[in-house]
Amino acid sequence: MPGKRDKADDDSRHATRRAVPSRFGMDEVLWAAWLYYEEGQKQDKIADQLGISRASVFNLLQKARDEGIVNISIDPSRIARADVALELCELSGLSECYVLPTPQDPATLANEISHLGARVLEARLHADDTIGVAWGRTVLSLSKHLTSMRHPNITVAQITGSAVATFDFSPVLCTTNIADRLSARCVNLHAPGVVSTAQVKDILLNEPEIRNHFTLLQQCTKTIFGVTQLDGETLLEQSGFMSDAALQVYRDLGAVGFAAGYFFDAEGQIVRSEFDERHITMALDDLLNVPERICIGGAPQKVGAIYGMLQARIANVLVTDETTAQSLIDHYKQRT
């Protein structure tokens, strides 16, 4: 019974405290983490050594994991190397492809893909990177799975104007979230995502501040974006980003998907319409010049869109799940 703790008890406690009086500055968290993860000691034993209860040791270890003092990570290169990924790379011309085991519960798929996306970004990230960030549920979700890390001189920049519509995965939010986790410089694009006429777009693009932003975007070493299919309900209209009518124009022109600011058809041809003239986003040529163009996304209904995107070369790195990857492989094989 815990209530029994009295002076006698306390004395006996002191006897076991010999090794590590807490006056030592050395972090108990660190201490426990070392003994547990490096030396493989049992929590009981560590509790003895530190003169605390096993439960406390558990708490210390928890803290160590939370604070990133211990890092448990899966070598991402192995995930890329997995057979399905490899086959898809060969068929599609992707330079890299990360494939997640498809979860049993489809509802968690999007979440888990963005989780893997976060790991992939972390693994590929290095000093002096400039990351162009798009917007969308997937990208926002990715930002939440990033563990705080610190590389010198990282820049995170918006590739699309800040949409004004009311939705919780705005370009600004995606960008700031990611920058925050990476302790990076955050460069927002202070312009609307869509304007009313081509003329307004021209005027804006000639504004010095916005011009500078697009110049910065040309320095991008990476971009991150999701991908949407156009059949059925999409968040493009739901979010108020564009009108149903504008979207229908693209559908009528044969577009099947949208990624990183551009529409494309089932064979990877970029589809343009009047809307492009009003959409403030990174120029296509600049986008295609970015060395690492990372697309995060997967779902059965997205397969057609992803295929088109891959053919359009919008992405050269893909993070997806196994079912989607397999469908894509099948898709490619059919065409041969």
Place this chain on the structure above:
Amino acid sequence: MPGKRDKADDDSRHATRRAVPSRFGMDEVLWAAWLYYEEGQKQDKIADQLGISRASVFNLLQKARDEGIVNISIDPSRIARADVALELCELSGLSECYVLPTPQDPATLANEISHLGARVLEARLHADDTIGVAWGRTVLSLSKHLTSMRHPNITVAQITGSAVATFDFSPVLCTTNIADRLSARCVNLHAPGVVSTAQVKDILLNEPEIRNHFTLLQQCTKTIFGVTQLDGETLLEQSGFMSDAALQVYRDLGAVGFAAGYFFDAEGQIVRSEFDERHITMALDDLLNVPERICIGGAPQKVGAIYGMLQARIANVLVTDETTAQSLIDHYKQRT
């Protein structure tokens, strides 16, 4: 009962196997590791998904850990930052210091320090490093704690001639072991560690092959070595590396320790005798020019020797245990 497995059973098994038929090339190990470590699923659940027993999942995870597919590591910078380490750095002028919690069982101390040493080396290692390796129990033990890793263009070189005596921690063994684990180029020094006269040493040092080796050593970016005290039995004489008489000469001259090929006294003065003229090892000037000189060692009886070594600036990075670190701090404070 396992014997009961028959066709009926097999069929039911197939039913649960839907998700991951083993025909998929994707590594089950990787798959299990992802589900367990990234998604935090329980082994039971993973077993279901993969259609294998929980015990097998456990085995897969074990394999994943063994093969380094999952990495569990403690941020080494935190260990360096711990208070005792920091204080010792300031007092001694070390550029870095890694301090291990002193284990309860003194018999395991040497082993655990070399374990930490291995982690430290791994953490500091990067592409294009050239590592000068000394010999000794500690260094050999360190080599065994290295986990296989692969950086491009690492070179591992012996800093001392290959001793001919019979002991199991010879320079050659230390070097090859480390090179092997790091998948590095291994450059051995094809000469005895000690020769009979100064003249023989001169002749050897003028041999082109050996000359080249010493030129290579000047390119070292790191050295790794242990440290020995001279009072009591030492492995210097036990190993047949040098005679009792030769060692006594150094003791008489005031030497208290030996590290990285050189003797020094309690205040950090290098102590030389005739033996140095016959000892084939990296030149002292070259040694002191190496940017990272990592000494691995700790024990109550080594404190005096380590103090001398620190004063002699033979090391600028120290890996030790807390008791030793604390004793060193006390030692420094006494002198003020």
Place this chain on the structure above:
DNA sequence: AGATAGTTATGGCATATGTCAATAACATTA
């Protein structure tokens, strides 16, 4: 001082993990 609220540490229990000997699956040889 005594009461109060907020924080940290603990005991004990439900669950998850690790171990191992037994057995199945497979490969090899006679």
Place this chain on the structure above:
DNA sequence: TAATGTTATTGACATATGCCATAACTATCT
């Protein structure tokens, strides 16, 4: 094809871990 050795898989048990309600402690206020 049977016998034999080798490796992988498993069920069952012993142990370690994760969790949470509550005790102990601390700081603050009356």
